[in-house]
Amino acid sequence: MPTTYPKSSPTEMMGLLVLLNQHKGSEDVALLADDLDLEIDEILPSLDYAEVLGLVKVTDGRAAFTDLGRRLVGSTIRERKAILREQLRRTTLFRTLLRALENAPERCLTDEQLAQIVSFTTAPADDAVQNIVNWGRYAELFRYDAAEHRLVAVARASSAREPPPSGRVPPPATGVPAPGAGARSKAAATGSDRGETRTSPAVAETA
Amino acid sequence: MALIRVEHVDKSFASRHGTISIMQDISFDVKDSDFLALVGPSGCGKSTMLRLIQGLDRPTKGQIYFRDQPVNSVCAQMAMVFQSFALYPWLTVSENVAFGLEALHWPRDRMGPQVERYISVTGLDGFQEAYPRELSGGMRQRVGLARALAVEPAVLLMDEPFSSLDPLTAESLREEVLQLWRDPQLPPEAVVLVTHNIEEAIQLADRIIVLSRRPSHVLAEVTVDLPRPRDRKSESFYALTDRVYSLITEGGAPAPNAPPTPAPSNPSS
Numbered sequence: 001m002p003t004t005y006p007k008s009s010p011t012e013m014m015g016l017l018v019l020l021n022q023h024k025g026s027e028d029v030a031l032l033a034d035d036l037d038l039e040i041d042e043i044l045p046s047l048d049y050a051e052v053l054g055l056v057k058v059t060d061g062r063a064a065f066t067d068l069g070r071r072l073v074g075s076t077i078r079e080r081k082a083i084l085r086e087q088l089r090r091t092t093l094f095r096t097l098l099r100a101l102e103n104a105p106e107r108c109l110t111d112e113q114l115a116q117i118v119s120f121t122t123a124p125a126d127d128a129v130q131n132i133v134n135w136g137r138y139a140e141l142f143r144y145d146a147a148e149h150r151l152v153a154v155a156r157a158s159s160a161r162e163p164p165p166s167g168r169v170p171p172p173a174t175g176v177p178a179p180g181a182g183a184r185s186k187a188a189a190t191g192s193d194r195g196e197t198r199t200s201p202a203v204a205e206t207a
Numbered sequence: 208m209a210l211i212r213v214e215h216v217d218k219s220f221a222s223r224h225g226t227i228s229i230m231q232d233i234s235f236d237v238k239d240s241d242f243l244a245l246v247g248p249s250g251c252g253k254s255t256m257l258r259l260i261q262g263l264d265r266p267t268k269g270q271i272y273f274r275d276q277p278v279n280s281v282c283a284q285m286a287m288v289f290q291s292f293a294l295y296p297w298l299t300v301s302e303n304v305a306f307g308l309e310a311l312h313w314p315r316d317r318m319g320p321q322v323e324r325y326i327s328v329t330g331l332d333g334f335q336e337a338y339p340r341e342l343s344g345g346m347r348q349r350v351g352l353a354r355a356l357a358v359e360p361a362v363l364l365m366d367e368p369f370s371s372l373d374p375l376t377a378e379s380l381r382e383e384v385l386q387l388w389r390d391p392q393l394p395p396e397a398v399v400l401v402t403h404n405i406e407e408a409i410q411l412a413d414r415i416i417v418l419s420r421r422p423s424h425v426l427a428e429v430t431v432d433l434p435r436p437r438d439r440k441s442e443s444f445y446a447l448t449d450r451v452y453s454l455i456t457e458g459g460a461p462a463p464n465a466p467p468t469p470a471p472s473n474p475s476s
Contacts, residue, residue, distance in 0.1 A: 012373065022438055042374075138334075
């Protein structure tokens, strides 16, 4: 079960979509970056996550909106949030996280538990945790208690779709393999997540 | 009808080197549902002009009118968004947004729903209880925007609001400001944006007032008649950028006999 996690903020990713929209919804990735005087590796994290969320499709170095991506940029700020929330729910990362949160004692998870669940091995964990918290909060998938550094589940009608709390805390580090493992098993990807094979070589080329 | 009229405004400051003239004989209008940008070299008094418009400071000569009434004190129909966000670190997002309403003595029972509404339209739902330190720059500027919009101003004054954001975040927020301005259900009617970024001005504004170097005067008023979203790589966009650049570089060169600018204080920044 491969997964990938966000390496840019929701606002940055939205900026990329706005930029793509200025280019009529389809553009060479290098030209997109060039438009903002950025290097390709500076827009790749946003581009990658937009692709994970099914908003953009990258083919032969060219980014283009999916139907959903086009709908998103044509929506209001509030509608965009609702679309992102639904797309995030479909990712392995947030699905796993929300399930763990529902099943956790007092429906709370500390930052450390979060890092364990998504089992970071290759990324600077603090930044990654920060980003995940940021996205989840932005999409209102959970609340965050900054004083206690913990995620708090929100009571939602839609959470009924999650498995009922069984009192069992999911074993950490088994639900989701490390991001690198996702890339290796890309061919076996299920769901809407995508491996990260493209990021690393591209970064290496432009760094 | 013009929403704001700036008529023959001079502004000078006293310094220990004598009087420094910041701007001379500046006149322009802000029309109903206008998106106006003020551009010019740094130190030309763009930010000072915003303060004069809002009534935070008084012109040395000339007069500014809002809906035909002289602006003689701080105008509650206008709100400002700052480059530095200007949030109170010890207040939560909700409390920061409520701050502008408290200053205007809004009744407590109406304040809550108003704060919620503007937190929601700016995309801050989920961060109500967060403190500014927990937020990225983009989210902080959203708080600045929500706080300004919550008082339902007729005119939103923006002082380099995107300059301290990374390029992608800035791109996103520019588009959101346009979206809010165009929504007839939401304030503001008009936006006055101060920026040193000529491309940003052309990307956002209907009209651009180009100011010269200090003491500044109006070099030109440029109309931007391009459909949105605007493609920065299009020929017509290039042509406008060129035109504004030339205006500033040619018209903004100091006169050969201009007195040297005093180094120690820069009252306009």
